Amino acid sequence: MNKSEDNKTYARFESLGRAIPGDILTTDQIMSQLKIPGKFKFELLTGIKSRNVCKPDEDSFTLAIKAAKDCIQRSSLKSADIEMIISCSITRYTEGHHQQYEPSMSFVIKQALGITDARSFDVSNACAGMFTGVLIAKSLIEQGVIKNCLVVSGEFISSLIHNAIRKIKTPTSNEFASLTVGDAGSALIMEATKDQDLAIQSHGFTSQTEYNRLCTAQPRPKFPGAAMKTKAKQIHDVSIKNSIPIIEEAMKSFGIKYSDIDFLIPHQTSRAAIISGAKTYSKYFKGSPGKILMNLQYNGNTASTSHFICLYDNLMKGIFKPDDRILGISYASGIVFGVIVFKINDLIKLHGSTNP
Amino acid sequence: MGAQIHNSATVLPKTRKLQRSSIRLSVKAVEDCLSKEGLDPEEIGIFINTGIFRDKHIGEPAIAALIHGDLSINCGSPFCFDLNNGGVGYINALEVCSNLIENGESKAGIVVSGDAIPRRIDRWVFPYSPAATAITLKKGPAESGFIEFFHKSFPEHADLQTSALRWDKPDFRKSNRHILKINQDKEYAQQCFESAKITLTEFFSNHKLSAADFDLLLYSHSPKQFGIKLKTWLRLPKDSYGKILDGGEIHTAGLGYSLSRAMTSSKFHQARNVLFIAVGSGIQVSLAWYRNLHQHE
Numbered sequence: 254m255n256k257s258e259d260n261k262t263y264a265r266f267e268s269l270g271r272a273i274p275g276d277i278l279t280t281d282q283i284m285s286q287l288k289i290p291g292k293f294k295f296e297l298l299t300g301i302k303s304r305n306v307c308k309p310d311e312d313s314f315t316l317a318i319k320a321a322k323d324c325i326q327r328s329s330l331k332s333a334d335i336e337m338i339i340s341c342s343i344t345r346y347t348e349g350h351h352q353q354y355e356p357s358m359s360f361v362i363k364q365a366l367g368i369t370d371a372r373s374f375d376v377s378n379a380c381a382g383m384f385t386g387v388l389i390a391k392s393l394i395e396q397g398v399i400k401n402c403l404v405v406s407g408e409f410i411s412s413l414i415h416n417a418i419r420k421i422k423t424p425t426s427n428e429f430a431s432l433t434v435g436d437a438g439s440a441l442i443m444e445a446t447k448d449q450d451l452a453i454q455s456h457g458f459t460s461q462t463e464y465n466r467l468c469t470a471q472p473r474p475k476f477p478g479a480a481m482k483t484k485a486k487q488i489h490d491v492s493i494k495n496s497i498p499i500i501e502e503a504m505k506s507f508g509i510k511y512s513d514i515d516f517l518i519p520h521q522t523s524r525a526a527i528i529s530g531a532k533t534y535s536k537y538f539k540g541s542p543g544k545i546l547m548n549l550q551y552n553g554n555t556a557s558t559s560h561f562i563c564l565y566d567n568l569m570k571g572i573f574k575p576d577d578r579i580l581g582i583s584y585a586s587g588i589v590f591g592v593i594v595f596k597i598n599d600l601i602k603l604h605g606s607t608n609p
Numbered sequence: 610m611g612a613q614i615h616n617s618a619t620v621l622p623k624t625r626k627l628q629r630s631s632i633r634l635s636v637k638a639v640e641d642c643l644s645k646e647g648l649d650p651e652e653i654g655i656f657i658n659t660g661i662f663r664d665k666h667i668g669e670p671a672i673a674a675l676i677h678g679d680l681s682i683n684c685g686s687p688f689c690f691d692l693n694n695g696g697v698g699y700i701n702a703l704e705v706c707s708n709l710i711e712n713g714e715s716k717a718g719i720v721v722s723g724d725a726i727p728r729r730i731d732r733w734v735f736p737y738s739p740a741a742t743a744i745t746l747k748k749g750p751a752e753s754g755f756i757e758f759f760h761k762s763f764p765e766h767a768d769l770q771t772s773a774l775r776w777d778k779p780d781f782r783k784s785n786r787h788i789l790k791i792n793q794d795k796e797y798a799q800q801c802f803e804s805a806k807i808t809l810t811e812f813f814s815n816h817k818l819s820a821a822d823f824d825l826l827l828y829s830h831s832p833k834q835f836g837i838k839l840k841t842w843l844r845l846p847k848d849s850y851g852k853i854l855d856g857g858e859i860h861t862a863g864l865g866y867s868l869s870r871a872m873t874s875s876k877f878h879q880a881r882n883v884l885f886i887a888v889g890s891g892i893q894v895s896l897a898w899y900r901n902l903h904q905h906e
Contacts, residue, residue: 343669350776352668354661355695355890356767364764372760374694374701379669385690389705392712398704458714460656460671460689462678470668472787477776479668587674587689 263452264394264443266595267401268603270324271565272316272438275308278411283432286418293424295432300524304435304553306411312346314358316438317407318365320558324403324440325366327603335442336399338363338373339390341382341557342406343470345375350412350477362405371403379468380520380585382406382557383439387593388455390443401444408556410434412478419476430468430483433523435553439561451598454507457499458591464491468586483586489522492584493530497537500582503592504538512540514594515577516567520584521549521559542580557585568604573597611707611756612718613749614877614899618642619742619862619869627739628725629732631663634741635676635723638862642719642743643682652747654715655706656687659698660861662724662735666774666787676721687715695770696829696889697760698722699742699864700897703885704758706746717747722861731789737831738857742865753902759815761808763892769797770832770890798834801888805839808894809886820845824880825871829888830863839886877901 280296280303287293296302307316317340325332340359347353353361359373378385383406390402417431446452467488470481504511511534519527527547535541548563555562560581567573575598583591618641622628627637635658643650658673667675673689692702699722706718723741726732772791779786813819820826820843828836839845859866864887871877878901885897 347773352666352774354693354772354774355770356893357694357698357890359694360762360764360767360891360893363762364767369762369764373762374692374698376690376692377669378671378690381690385688388688388714389709392709392714393705396708396712398708458688459686460674460677461686462674462689465670465674465678469670471665472668472774475784475786477785481669585670587670589670589674589689591688 260447262395262397262445262447263449264391265446265451265453266441266600267330267444268324268328268442269561269565269568269600270320270322270327270440271562272319272323272407273305274311274316274436276306277303278306278414279303283414283418287421289421289424298523298525299433300547300549301433301553302550305437307409307436311409312349313342313344313407313409314347314361315407316409316436317342317362317405320407320438320440321362321366321403321405324442328442330401330442332366332368335368335371335401335403337390337393337402338368338371339386339402339404340375340406341386341404342408343377343379343382343556344409346409378585378589379587380556380559381583381587381589381591383561384583384591384593387443387453388458388591391453391455394443394445401442403440403442405440406557407438408558409436410556411436413481416473416476416478416480427482427484428480430485431481433554435555437552437555437558437562439558439565441561450596454594456503456506456592459499460587460589461495462587464488464588467588488588489526491588493533496582496584496590497534499590500534500592507594510540511538511542513578514542514580516579517542517545518560518563518579518581519545520582521547521552521554521563524549568600573601575601611754612710612746613754615648615745615747616642616645617742617744617865617869617872619740619866622739629729631660631723631725631741632672632675632679634725634739635660635721635743636679638723638741638743639676639680639719639721640682642745643684648717648745648747650682650684652716653684653719654687655709655718656689657702657706657718657720658691658722659693659702659720660723660741661693661695662727664727666727694889695891695893696831696861697887697893697895699861700758700885700887700895703755703897707755710746710748717745720744722865724860724862727789734789734791736791736857737860740859740862740866742862742869744865744868750902753900756898756900759808759812759896761811761894763804766800766804766892769794769800769892793832798832798838801832801835801892802838804892805886805888805894806842808896812896823882823884825876825883826886827864827867827871827883828886830859830866833858835888
């Protein structure tokens with residue numbers, strides 16, 4: 254254990270959980286419903302073959318609970334030990350498509366889990382929701398306010414697909430990005446540690462709000478759920494270009510090089526966008542991380558849960574070694590940027606990996 | 610100790626245009642708050658919105674990003690996000706903002722909270738007075754600022770105050786619509802008071818204090834009767850909380866409104882120990898103990 258010299262407290266990831274809803278919607282099924290002329294190679298462009306979507310009895314709340322239970326079951330902590338719950342989803346659907354305002358989603362999650370003594374609140378920050386929860390929990394743990402925190406998100410976001418199908422008439426529609434989404438739940442437990450080697454590092458959390466209307470979502474009148482309008486090309490270009498100095502500063506503050514990263518987990522948007530972004534980073538930093546992780550093929554873009562669903566999937570595949578360093582980059586509508594770096598360490602044991 | 614309060618400003622709409630936009634109201638509150646000298650807006654690295662009832666029920670981006678983007682003042686590129694937790698979200702956000710400042714994530718931060726009529730159709734069911742409040746926090750001397758935050762929840766009363774945008778069939782239509790439903794049981798104010806009493810008693814007991822040890826007590830405007838009951842129990846003077854507006858109570862901006870009034874009247878600056886008391890759906894009660902550093906200290 255690398256104890257910090259000044260007895261400083263750090264935050265680490267202690268456990269990770271996931272919830273996958275019960276239905277599958279393929280890209281072929283979506284494309285067959287679109288009324289656009291010609292063949293559109295959506296699957297080739299996005300890398301998404303299918304995504305998991307909620308069954309009629311599933312929603313943001315049920316996904317959050319399922320993910321939280323999976324996370325707690327893998328954790329060395331008991332439910333009663335949890336001191337804080339932060340719910341981070343964009344969608345807060347309960348009982349189908351009722352968007353919950355009060356009590357907060359975190360409060361109803363807390364009740365359902367029977368964790369009566371934990372403090373709770375919701376954060377909402379588009380697809381950067383869980384990263385925002387991680388930053389807040391990390392700060393509260395480092396300052397000794399809490400010893401641990403459950404950061405959870407249930408995203409029932411597939412109504413965007415059905416509402417987009419109704420509206421899309423041309424391949425240039427601003428609702429095309431809505432077809433990439435999928436439903437999922439994710440939860441993680443963070444806890445205090447004195448071991449610097451286990452610490453989560455964060456840097457560059459910022460919002461460049463001059464671009465705040467490049468991607469917006471609100472309820473679709475006359476239909477359940479929401480509609481999202483995205484200027485996909487613009488938001489991609491700005492995200493990649495403006496994240497370079499943020500990553501550069503982050504690497505500098507962490508005392509590492511971009512090429513020291515073993516695995517890069519970007520926000521899971523589309524294969525073409527991720528590959529193009531990775532190429533731009535590699536060219537600028539004159540090096541590459543060991544591997545760029547994508548799990549789009551059978552998940553799609555699961556909004557605020559996407560980084561941690563990707564991490565979970567790859568933990569299950571057993572691809573990591575304990576010393577592997579992960580770089581997570583968040584860009585979300587707002588436009589929100591944030592960088593976290595951590596080593597896999599004990600997470601590997603929770604998912605039964607035999608990788609030495 | 611936590612960050613220091615630099616300024617607070619509250620805006621109550623005079624026009625219908627402002628009544629129907631929590632974003633416009635919040636922008637005005639932030640601009641008023643930043644007009645006070647002594648804080649460089651570029652130093653603000655944290656920007657949190659805690660309002661619940663927002664323009665058109667927007668889901669993304671965060672309303673904080675939309676408010677920040679509409680400011681006429683150059684306020685850098687802070688990290689913007691929404692933090693929601695009913696009536697106690699404002700205190701949760703003060704704690705998070707203060708903590709992020711203490712942890713070196715930023716030199717200063719803003720918490721803004723605004724509620725307005727989300728859509729024209731919601732005007733019939735929206736029971737609150739539209740309002741927005743903003744507060745600026747900055748790093749200050751170690752002896753001052755937020756000393757402690759204390760929270761308790763009473764889930765047995767979770768059904769007494771609920772709000773949601775429900776996908777339901779309105780009485781006058783054949784098909785479903787997104788309907789704003791806000792329900793407040795007649796028992797809610799009494800239970801908020803009972804819950805606050807338990808929370809305050811435990812807090813005072815933990816610190817061997819009483820209400821008399823605090824020079825200023827600021828508390829939630831919602832529910833309407835809560836302040837009156839609390840004031841009677843604590844034997845507080847008549848002007849110890851902000852005026853309840855005609856037409857409805859102020860929701861998430863209520864506590865900030867009381868703070869703005871106390872700052873304008875100098876009562877806040879004269880007080881050494883200030884106690885913020887917030888109640889909200891759940892029922893949740895949150896307290897914040899703030900200490901002013903007086904110039905002679």
